[in-house]
Amino acid sequence: FVFCSLIKGYGRKRNLQAVVQVRELMTDSGVTEDAYVVTSLIDAYVTAGQIPAAEDILRKAIAGGTCSHQAFGALIKGFSIENNVPKSLALIAEMQRLDVEVTASTYNSLLSSLITRGDLKAAMNILHSMEKNGAAPSVRTFTMLIKALGQKRDAAGAMKVFDSMVAKGVACDAIVYNVAISAVASTGDTARAQALSWDMLSSGLRPTIHTYLALGKSWMNSKGVFHEDKRAAVMGAIALFDLIKEENVAPTTELYNVVLGTCLRHGRPPDAPRVYNQMREEGLRPDIYTFVTLMSHCAKHHLLHQAFEIMEHMRQTKLAPSDLLYAALAKVLVNCRQAGSAAKLLDEMRTQGIKPQL
DSSP: OHHHHHHHHHHHTTOHHHHHHHHHHHHHTTOOOOHHHHHHHHHHHHHTTOHHHHHHHHHHHHHHTOOOHHHHHHHHHHHHHTTOHHHHHHHHHHHHHTTOOOOHHHHHHHHHHHHHHTOHHHHHHHHHHHHHTTOOOOHHHHHHHHHHHHHTTOHHHHHHHHHHHHHTTOOOOHHHHHHHHHHHHTTTOHHHHHHHHHHHHHTTOOOOHHHHHHHHHHHHTOOOOSHHHHHHHHHHHHTHHHHHHHTTOOOOHHHHHHHHHHHHHHOOTTHHHHHHHHHHHTTOOOOHHHHHHHHHHHHHHTOHHHHHHHHHHHHHHTOOOOHHHHHHHHHHHHHTTOHHHHHHHHHHHHHTTOOOOO
């Protein structure tokens, strides 16, 4: 146990020289490298980026009968880091030939690699392979797939995976619910997003700030065409502030930015300034995205006075102005027929070394 702990500690620090010294000390002490030590050694060499050396350790362990599924998993993790999918698949096939248990954790390392490569079709095939080979997918397996599909805006595919997980009786956690809500939020499916949040609550899980961020994005991305739909989106987003208070979840600048984005896309002229004032009363510090969104709102609704107020607030926060912010302010000036002020703004941008957007 002591030697194993030392190898793990030195491995995390990528100190392979110390790892070698520990192995030499084990040999001098007559201590045999068991399956736990082998796994720790492979982990250490993988962490240091020495994959061939890690594979050599595994080969010797297989020959000596001291190999475990954790050791295979550690090396598969290394191949996955290098995006070497063929090697990972070959190792899994070798595990099956040697009758070594292939667990969900083993597959998850490969799954992560495929998702990083953007090969979601192959990732889905891995899920089917797991089920076929008797390796029960874990909640992390489903979470990775749902998140990847959501990022591709494939909400239908993400929900198919989520529903499959529920049907298999895999216990959901807050993370997978948040990822699922985010997936449907990307397409503006507010009804499904809210239904998932209610399921989350009914299962005894408490929402987090990520839950409310996802719900806010569902309102922001909603496809409201008629006035009443747009109004419902704005009110739904603003209502999140009351919901988080009920759950004792602290609001964040990011959540306010999402609600401001909803006001920009669906709101009336007073909506965004009202939310911004509430944000200031909460004592939250705006970031550059806050000001860009507010300025874009002012441009959309020709709010010249508010635009200059926002610019002054930004200067007070000592945030560095960006080309996006200046572009939004320029649009305000043009929309409000302030050609002279727009020309002065261009001069100010050049003075600050900011290249005007074309």
